Amino acid sequence: MLLKDIQIENLQESPLGTGHISLAPLTTYLHKILDSLGGRRHLIPWFGLEMIKGVEQTHGEIGESNLEPYEGVFEMIHSLQDGLRLEEKGLWGLGYPIPQQAFYGTAEFYTFIESDARLISEDKKIGLTPIQQLLYSVILERFYEIPTSTNKLLYKVDQEGVDRYYELGVDFSFVDIQRKGKLPAIDLATLRDKDEYCLEDVEPLFQLLDPNNFTFNGFTILTFEDKTVAYVSDWLHTMIANLSQYKQERFFGELHEILSTIAGSKEISSSLLPVLELNGYPIFSSDFTRESIFFRELQKRNISGVIDPATTAYLEKPYPVLYGIEKSLDTEDPLFRELIEREGLASYISIPLKHRQSLVGFVELYSYIPNKLDKTTMMIWKTFIPLLTQLTAEIVLLFKNSLERIILNNFTALNPAVEWRFNEVAADRLAAYMREEEEPSMEKVRFEKVYPIYGAIDVKGSTQLRNKIYKKDNLSKIDHLEHFLDTLPRDNEDGLIAELRRRAGKMRNWLEATDYEKHMLDVFLFLQEELFEILESIKSENAVYKSLIDNFVNQQKGLGGNHTDVFETSLQQLNSLIKDEVQQFNATVQDIFPSYFELFRSDGVEYDMYVGQSITPTKVFEPYFLREIRKQQIISMARIGIHAAQIATSLVVPMQVTLLIFVHTSTIDISFREDERRFDVEGGYNIRYQMVKKRIDKARIKNSKERLVRPNTLAIVFQGDMLETEIGDLLAEVAATGLLKPDFEFCTLEEIQGVSELRAVRADIVLDED
Numbered sequence: 001m002l003l004k005d006i007q008i009e010n011l012q013e014s015p016l017g018t019g020h021i022s023l024a025p026l027t028t029y030l031h032k033i034l035d036s037l038g039g040r041r042h043l044i045p046w047f048g049l050e051m052i053k054g055v056e057q058t059h060g061e062i063g064e065s066n067l068e069p070y071e072g073v074f075e076m077i078h079s080l081q082d083g084l085r086l087e088e089k090g091l092w093g094l095g096y097p098i099p100q101q102a103f104y105g106t107a108e109f110y111t112f113i114e115s116d117a118r119l120i121s122e123d124k125k126i127g128l129t130p131i132q133q134l135l136y137s138v139i140l141e142r143f144y145e146i147p148t149s150t151n152k153l154l155y156k157v158d159q160e161g162v163d164r165y166y167e168l169g170v171d172f173s174f175v176d177i178q179r180k181g182k183l184p185a186i187d188l189a190t191l192r193d194k195d196e197y198c199l200e201d202v203e204p205l206f207q208l209l210d211p212n213n214f215t216f217n218g219f220t221i222l223t224f225e226d227k228t229v230a231y232v233s234d235w236l237h238t239m240i241a242n243l244s245q246y247k248q249e250r251f252f253g254e255l256h257e258i259l260s261t262i263a264g265s266k267e268i269s270s271s272l273l274p275v276l277e278l279n280g281y282p283i284f285s286s287d288f289t290r291e292s293i294f295f296r297e298l299q300k301r302n303i304s305g306v307i308d309p310a311t312t313a314y315l316e317k318p319y320p321v322l323y324g325i326e327k328s329l330d331t332e333d334p335l336f337r338e339l340i341e342r343e344g345l346a347s348y349i350s351i352p353l354k355h356r357q358s359l360v361g362f363v364e365l366y367s368y369i370p371n372k373l374d375k376t377t378m379m380i381w382k383t384f385i386p387l388l389t390q391l392t393a394e395i396v397l398l399f400k401n402s403l404e405r406i407i408l409n410n411f412t413a414l415n416p417a418v419e420w421r422f423n424e425v426a427a428d429r430l431a432a433y434m435r436e437e438e439e440p441s442m443e444k445v446r447f448e449k450v451y452p453i454y455g456a457i458d459v460k461g462s463t464q465l466r467n468k469i470y471k472k473d474n475l476s477k478i479d480h481l482e483h484f485l486d487t488l489p490r491d492n493e494d495g496l497i498a499e500l501r502r503r504a505g506k507m508r509n510w511l512e513a514t515d516y517e518k519h520m521l522d523v524f525l526f527l528q529e530e531l532f533e534i535l536e537s538i539k540s541e542n543a544v545y546k547s548l549i550d551n552f553v554n555q556q557k558g559l560g561g562n563h564t565d566v567f568e569t570s571l572q573q574l575n576s577l578i579k580d581e582v583q584q585f586n587a588t589v590q591d592i593f594p595s596y597f598e599l600f601r602s603d604g605v606e607y608d609m610y611v612g613q614s615i616t617p618t619k620v621f622e623p624y625f626l627r628e629i630r631k632q633q634i635i636s637m638a639r640i641g642i643h644a645a646q647i648a649t650s651l652v653v654p655m656q657v658t659l660l661i662f663v664h665t666s667t668i669d670i671s672f673r674e675d676e677r678r679f680d681v682e683g684g685y686n687i688r689y690q691m692v693k694k695r696i697d698k699a700r701i702k703n704s705k706e707r708l709v710r711p712n713t714l715a716i717v718f719q720g721d722m723l724e725t726e727i728g729d730l731l732a733e734v735a736a737t738g739l740l741k742p743d744f745e746f747c748t749l750e751e752i753q754g755v756s757e758l759r760a761v762r763a764d765i766v767l768d769e770d
Contacts, residue, residue, distance in 0.1 A: 001078070003071055003104050008168075008222075009155065010119035011100045011131045019097030019216030023052055023062055023073070025174040026218070048076055067103055074104045081221070091166070091224035097175045097216035100131060105222070112224055117157035117166065135211045138172045143183060154231065155224070161266030163257065165231040171221035178215045229383060232261055236387040243394050256291075262384055264377070267369045271295070272388060274361040274395040275315075292364050293343055294336065294350060310335045312618045318352035318359060325349065325373060347373035351381070353389040361392035421445055446671035447596075450612035451626055453589075454662040454693055455633060457578050457640055459571065459655050460711050462603035467517050469567040469653070474523050477559055478508050481531065484552045488545070496538050503530075531556075570653040571603065577643055578605045578657070585636035592632075593625045596670075604657065610670055631730045633661060637714050638739035641765040645712060656711035659765075662693050663718040663727060691753045699760070702748040708760055712767060714740065717749065717760045724759060731763050741766055 030045040052073055056062075059069035074094055081092075091112055093105025102113065119130060128136065130153055140146040153168045186209075235258060239246070246254075259270040271291040289295045298311060314335060321336050322329045324347030331337065340348050349365040363381065367373050459465075481504050488497060507526055510519035535549050582605055586597045595611035611629060613621040637659045644657045668689055696717045699708045709715050716727055728744065735742045741764040749758040 001071070001075060001104065002107055002110050003067060003074070004110070005101050005103050006110060006113055007101055008095070008099065008113060009117055010129075010153075011134075016098050016131070016135070016211055018064075018100055019175070019218075021062060021064060021067075021096055021103075021219055022176070022217045023070075023219070024217065025176045026077070027052060029174065044080065048073075048080065051076055064103075071104070077221075093222045095170070095220040095222045097172075097218050097220060098131065098135065099170050099220045099222060102222055109222075109224065112157065112166070115157055117155040120154050120156045120165075132211065134170055135214075135216075136209060138175070139177065139209055139211065139214060142172075142177055143179070144186065154227065160264075162260045162264060164226065164261070164264075165228045166224045167227040169223045169225060171223070173221070175216055175218040175220060178217075180213045180215065184209075228261060229380075232258055232384065233387060236384070236391055240387075240391050240394050243391075243398055262381060263365065264380065265367075265372055267372050268365060268367045268377070270366075271364045272361065272392060273364065274392045274399065275359060276396050276399055293345070293348070293366055294339060294364060295362065297339060309620060315359075315618075318362070320352065321348065321350040323348040324367075324370070325375065325378065344368060346370040349373060349378065349381075351385065353385070353392050355389055355393035360389065360396050363388055421447070444671050446669060447610065447612070447614040448669045449667040450596075450610040450615060450670060451667055452662075452664050452689065453595075453609035453611060453629060453633060454607070454664075455582070455637065456604065456606040456660040456662075456697060457582075457637075457644075458604040458606075458658045458660070458697060458709070459574065460658050462571070462655075465653065465655070466567060466603075467520060470520060470524075471511050471516055473559075474527060475508070475511050477527050477556065478504055478511065480556060480559060482508075484548075488548070496534060496541065500531075500534050500538075503534075566652045570651040570655060573651060574644060574647065574655055574657070575601060575605060577647055578640055581636055581640045581643065582607055585632060588632050588636075589629050592628055593619065593621055595629075612667060627726065627730070630663065630726075631733060634714065634716075634730055634734045635737075635739060637661060638734060638765050641712060641714065642739070642767060645765075645767050658697075658709035658711060659714045660697055660709055661714070661716045662696055663716060663723055664689055665718070665720050665723060688753070688755065692755050692758070695752050696749075696758075699749045699752055699758070701760075702750050708747075708749060708762070710762075712765050714763045714765060715760055716763075717758055719755075719758055724761075727761060731761065735763070738766060740764065 027049060030049050033045040034042055034049075055069050055073060060066060062070050077094065078092060090106040091109050093102040093109040095102040102109070134153075152170070155166045155168060156163050157166060158164075235254070239251075239254065239258075243251075255272060259272060260266070263270045269291060271288065273288045273292055273295050289298075310333075314333075321331045321333065323331050323336065323340050324345070336348070336350075343366075345366050346369055347365075347367050349363075351363045352359060353361045353363060363385070365373060365377070365381065482501075485497065485501050485504065503526065507523050510516055510523060513519070532553065535553060539546050539549050579599070579601070582599060586599075586607075586609070589595055589597070589609065589611070593611055594616040595609055596615055597607065597609045599605065599607045609629075611621075611626065641657065641659050644655075648654055648656065697709060699717065700706060701708060708717070716731075718724065718727060724746065728746075731740060731744050732742070734740050743764070745762040747760050747762070749760055752758060
């Protein structure tokens with residue numbers, strides 16, 4: 001124990017002074033204890049009173065200049081602290097009645113006060129100093145029975161490079177407070193129905209309760225209690241409640257301070273890593289992985305596009321990883337052992353955080369110094385795991401909602417296989433916003449070295465079929481028009497009606513000509529717009545024709561397109577069958593390896609698929625995957641041909657389909673075009689692939705005028721001898737299943753868009769009648 005005056009941080013320099021030190025409140029308290037025992041002698045209070053009496057008789061009453069003789073009494077007070085929970089280091093002391101100074105205490109107590117401990121709970125809103133807050137609190141409680149929560153002050157102190165939080169408790173039990181004059185009456189209406197009050201609640205009363213109008217005699221008991229756990233818990237609760245209001249710099253600053261405080265040593269590094277998982281692919285923010293060992297390494301692999309199966313397996317079913325805590329608990333997982341040994345770590349802990357059975361993140365701890373991470377450290381962290389889990393879940397939810405808004409504003413509906421990449425781009429955009437940086441341009445979404453898979457199912461002669469149908473419908477409308485014109489009296493015929501008759505005759509001649517297709521647009525415009533404009537002019541000039549024209553217009557518009565409707569219905573039935581088969585093929589491919597797929601519909605169906613390591617870096621793209629996908633495409637096309645032939649007889653308008661596959665020699669690069677909101681190829685060589693793909697449906701066999709595609713036959717276009725061998729083998733395998741005839745026809749195509757020596761193979765489909 002030490003006996004010396006010392007100023008307490010942020011409580012000094014009060015004009016009120018320190019009050020008058022006295023043991024009278026203590027002796028009064030001890031006498032009450034003895035009196036309550038009915039005259040029976042109680043050893044401890046009696047011994048205390050006798051000690052005080054003896055020192056006073058020998059050395060006089062206690063005073064600021066007469067403290068040393070009372071050291072034994074002070075030690076007795078320390079011993080008499082019934083129920084006082086002392087910290088191991090014993091941060092206990094005695095202070096003056098107005099506790100600007102302490103005069104006695106443990107060595108640890110003085111060491112703490114002399115440290116860089118600084119007050120952080122000073123309430124500046126109401127303009128009171130900390131000592132005033134303490135005094136107002138005790139006056140309100142002592143004289144008006146108004147309990148407040150401001151008799152404790154919070155200090156922050158740096159210990160071994162990390163912050164700890166201690167609460168200074170000031171016990172006024174042995175301070176006698178007297179009012180100078182009459183005690184003022186106060187209106188307590190504003191405090192009705194409150195169990196406890198803060199100083200803001202009682203601020204209107206301060207002007208009536210000037211501490212200068214009170215005397216303070218006795219001594220205070222001062223204790224510093226470690227409140228780090230409670231303070232950090234409250235801090236985490238506040239962060240969770242106000243998460244959406246944080247900017248990135250402030251958030252990461254506070255998070256780093258919280259984690260460092262929990263760690264308890266600057267030689268223990270820690271990180272909190274939220275994991276946003278989409279379609280099995282983890283999205284990591286570089287701002288979170290910066291302090292991580294395992295996940296920083298994972299981020300590097302992520303960028304390079306290579307994540308090994310062991311990593312993927314761990315992320316799918318994570319478990320706690322320990323090393324250097326206790327030998328029997330050390331992980332044997334080579335994924336972590338290799339990383340730990342390479343980094344030279346003495347100890348390492350990784351704890352998965354799960355919220356409602358779903359992974360939301362990880363807490364990671366590590367140290368390069370032996371014995372810094374131990375079981376005690378683990379128990380401390382265990383206290384905070386529920387709150388850290390809740391914080392991480394809130395971060396993930398906020399992050400996901402923000403990503404969805406960015407993606408909605410910048411991209412189209414996303415294919416599941418590539419959604420992760422769009423989220424990474426959106427995450428970088430979001431991170432820049434949180435850092436309050438100037439908004440950058442959206443990073444290009446691209447995938448390198450992917451294999452294109454293309455297929456087209458077209459309705460043979462659909463354009464000609466549609467034009468014939470339109471011709472029939474339009475001739476019906478011309479017939480109706482001419483019949484109407486014949487009903488009009490010729491003796492009343494004027495120039496407009498005669499002109500309309502001539503125009504109708506011209507339309508009929510166009511429709512009945514062999515080259516009617518080139519006049520289809522003119523006929524359409526006449527029947528849909530010009531006809532009704534001319535009729536309106538006739539009505540304006542000849543009111544007598546109004547009812548006749550109105551009846552005709554209603555009938556003409558009601559004619560619709562009966563033949564056209566039948567054609568479109570037949571086409572829709574056929575396309576629905578094709579689409580179902582193509583979607584089944586897509587599902588098969590996704591089971592083999594998650595890939596990008598996009599389907600287009602016109603008179604038939606065509607689709608693009610891109611498959612490769614960069615599309616799904618969390619899984620290894622094995623070479624045989626591509627061969628299997630090509631085989632499944634051939635099977636899918638054969639099935640479409642068979643089903644299309646089966647349905648043909650039930651269609652009102654008979655239709656046949658052609659089947660085409662384009663197998664590209666090598667990989668290509670693709671990128672997302674924001675203007676068209678779709679993927680397109682990159683680079684001159686890759687663009688040539690796209691141009692050839694768009695024209696092969698019109699390709700002809702070299703040295704002949706025969707078109708490559710024909711009904712009930714699968715055509716595959718390719719380039720190179722190696723592909724010819726592979727495609728021949730695949731066709732033979734499918735033919736063995738009974739879907740294709742075993743005789744294949746290989747041929748060379750005419751030059752397409754500057755590309756010569758394109759090869760093709762045709763395989764007839766086995767139909768029921770075969």
